[in-house]
Structures are given as structure tokens and as C-alpha cells.
Amino acid sequence: MDTPANPESAFEQAKKYGEDLAKLYAIEKAKRVNLQISNQKLQAIFSTTPDGLAVLNARLAIQEANPAFWSLVERPVPDGSVPLADVLPFANLLDPLKQPADDHHSVQVEVDLPLTKTMWRSLLVNAVPLSAGKYHGWLLSAHDLTERKRLENLKSEFINIAAHELRTPLAAVLGFSQVLKETLENDDGLAGHLIDTILQSSNRLKDIIDELIEFADIRYQSETTQGSTTFDIISTIKTVLENVRRPAEEKEIRLITEFPADNVSINGNRNILQEAIRHIVENAITFNNPGGSVTVRVADTPDHIAIEVEDTGIGIAQKEQAKIFDKFYQVEEHLTRSVGGLGLGLAIAQRGVQLHNGEISVRSALNEGSCFTVTLPKIATAAEPSESDVGLRDDFHQTLVLGKDFAKVVASERKLAHTLKKYHAITNALRQAVQQHAPEEELLAILDQLESENSENAG
DSSP: OOOOSOHHHHHHHHHHHHHHHHHHHHHHHHHHHHHHHHHHHHHHHHHHOSSEEEEEETTOEEEEEOHHHHHHTTOOOOSSOEEHHHHSOOHHHHHHHHSOOOTTOOEEEEEEEESSSSOEEEEEEEEEEEEETTEEEEEEEEEEOHHHHHHHHHHHHHHHHHHHHSHHHHHHHHHHHHHHHHHTTTOOSHHHHHHHHHHHHHHHHHHHHHHHHHHHHHHTOOTTSOOOEEEEHHHHHHHHHHHTHHHHHHTTOEEEEEOOSSOOEEEEOHHHHHHHHHHHHHHHHHTSOTTOEEEEEEEEOSSEEEEEEEEOSSOOOHHHHTTTTSTTOOSOHHHHTTTOOOSOHHHHHHHHHHTTTOEEEEEEETTTEEEEEEEEESBOOOOOOOGGGTTHHHHHHHHHHHHHHHHHHHHHHHHHHHHHHHHHHHHHHHHHHHHTTOOHHHHHHHHHHHHHHHHHHHO
16 A cells, blocks of 8 residues: 655645635635625616616517616516517617627617607617627616606796797887986986886896897707808907907906917808807806906817817806706806896807807816817808797897887877877967957967977977
């Protein structure tokens, strides 16, 4: 019988081997525990998230989905796999998922899922690829946009009501106030002060309605409508800066320009782009610090134009930067209450830039200022208003003019009636004096009143 050459050495090797096995077992056990915990976390998230989640295989069949998903698509939980095409039969979703996917490929689409003949649900669907060994599939998430779109429609309806219904009474207020101011031109007393206050408040209301109407105008404009001209963007920006120079000077804000030496031509809608840039510059002035500066830069490349508006103002918190382009959104109340406004300026600017296939972005830090960058292709598809909204702003301003004219007509009519009443009183007095054989001096005094009235009306 053979015996080990060195029994002690063999024992030590066996002992070490056993210790290594014990360590490996402990490591694998810890990994298994961590894997179980991670799996439980994922299952908890999968089951409780308010968004719908679904796992698709390579054949686009739903292998697993959380309760929220089946609730969003108004279906009972099935016993087995279900083809995605039976649940969400939309080509803009299915066609991209049929294409070969890589790790960086993702899909995002909006679909309107009909529930009944009169009810529908709007979903934002995101899909990211799943790949492990030979397994390939997709992870689908569905977010309900129905309530958000309903609220947006309510906002839009409010805008239309404000734009169309407020302008007529405002026109009357402005018109009659201006007529009264002209009538009391030399009155420095209480009446003149009250008329000035009415006019200032009315003009402030007019500015708010102007902003609403401008947003209503640009919201209905379409990228598919051609309305382009070639113009110099530098001269357009200079016009904007000239228009905002007075409020900048009131806050002692310096307007600095960094323009190329030559003109920079762009193809687009000059009015839309001018309004977009104006809102950005006004925003930079409004939320700037007294004595600060606003710098406007233009960079010209062969295909694109970049416009930067940089200020030294209060800045924007990181959590706010993704929301500042939303309609009616304003940053924290304590920063904006003193300046008022509806929170539509940047939404109007973004829409104007998007209508030219451009992009607008912002980088900012609190107490350091902000820099808005507009990137525009030199040849863009510019838009004009849809037929239902053509001339909305022109109609509004025409209503104001007609309101003022109507006020003048009413005021002239009242003045004429007052004058005729005075003539009637003088002629009656003269007739009675003649019938009563009044002295010549009394007749001459009445005639002097008539001549005085004629002279006043002629003046």
C-alpha cells in the first residue's frame, strides 16, 4: 500500500482547498442574496409603478405586464402571452420595434387609443431593447397623457375666450378714456389724475391681452405652411434691441452686441423670429439685476445660425429649467410676483423657433445669470397663421382703433346735443324777449350770447 510522501503537505493542501471552497460559497451566497433583493426591488417597482410596463419577446408578444399596463389599455390580465398588435395596433409603434435594435436604440411615440366611440386615451409609449445572451426583446413603458391634454385643451379654450371676448370691452374703455383725456387736456386736478390711472391700467390689460393673442396666433401655425422670405437676422435683432432699450435704461442694464462684420441672411418668417427673439431679450432684462448687462451674440456657420442671449441676472434653478418653456409656467413666485406676466413669453419664443425647424436651449445657474441659445437652419420652413386665425392680432388692434373712433363719435354726438340745447335755450329767450317788447339792451345781451356760442363752436 502506497503512503503519501508527505502526509502533512497533503493535509495542508486539502485544508486550504476546503477554506477556498468555503469562501467561494460565502461569496456566491452573498451574491444570491443580493440578486434576490434586487429581484424583489424590481418586482415591487414593476408592480406598483403608476406607468404601464410590459416585457416583449422578439416576436413582439407581451410576455409579462404590470397591472397598470392592463388598466391603461382597458384589458383584463390574460392567462398567457398576447401579441402587442392586438393591444396597441399602431404602425408608428410596431414598425420601429420590428427593426433590428442595438443597445442605444430606443423608440418613443404618442398614440391615441380608442376606448369607445366617444372616449380615447392618449399614451406616451417608450420602448428600450432587452438583450441577454440569445434573448432579445423590448421593455415597454406607457404613460397616460389624457389628463394633461385635457388641461391643455382647457387652457387653449381660455386663451381663445380671452383673446376674442376681452378685446371689445377693452376697446371701449381705452377709447372713452382717451376721449376724456383729450377733453380734459388742461385739467391737472383729480379728474385728470383719475383718467390717467384708468389709461395706465387699461394699457397694462391691453399688454396682457396682446400676449394672449400672440400666443393664440402662433399656437395654430403649422410647419407645413410655406411663408418664407430672405432677410438679415442682424438687422432684425437690432430692431428688437432698439424696442427694448427704454426698459433696459430704466434698470441701467447695458445692451452688448457681438455680431459678425457682414450681414447674416436667413430664410424664414421675419415677424415670427423677431417676436421670438424679443421675448427672450425681454426675459433677460426683466429678470436681470439693476446695473447688469445683456449680451446678444450671433454665430454664422455654413448651415446654421446660433443666437445667444446671455444675462447677468438671478439665474434659473436646475429643477426649473426643464419647465420654463411650458405654457403659463413661471419660476418661483417670490422671484416673479414683482414683475407679473402670464408666463407665455418663452412658450411663444420656443414655438416660433420650432416653426423654423430650430432649437432653443438654456444653461443657467442661480445668482450667476442665464444664457439662451437659439439654433436655426439658414433655410427653414417658416409658417403663417391658419385660415381660422389669420389676422387675429390685426383684428384686435383694429378693434381698439374702432373703439376709440366710436368713443369719439359718441362724445361728438353728446357735445352736439349739448350745443343744440344751448342754442334752443338762447333762441327761446330771444323769442320771449321780442314778444314781451324787452329793452334793446336785453335783446343785445341775448344776441351777444348767441355770437359767443358761435365763436366757441367754431374754435
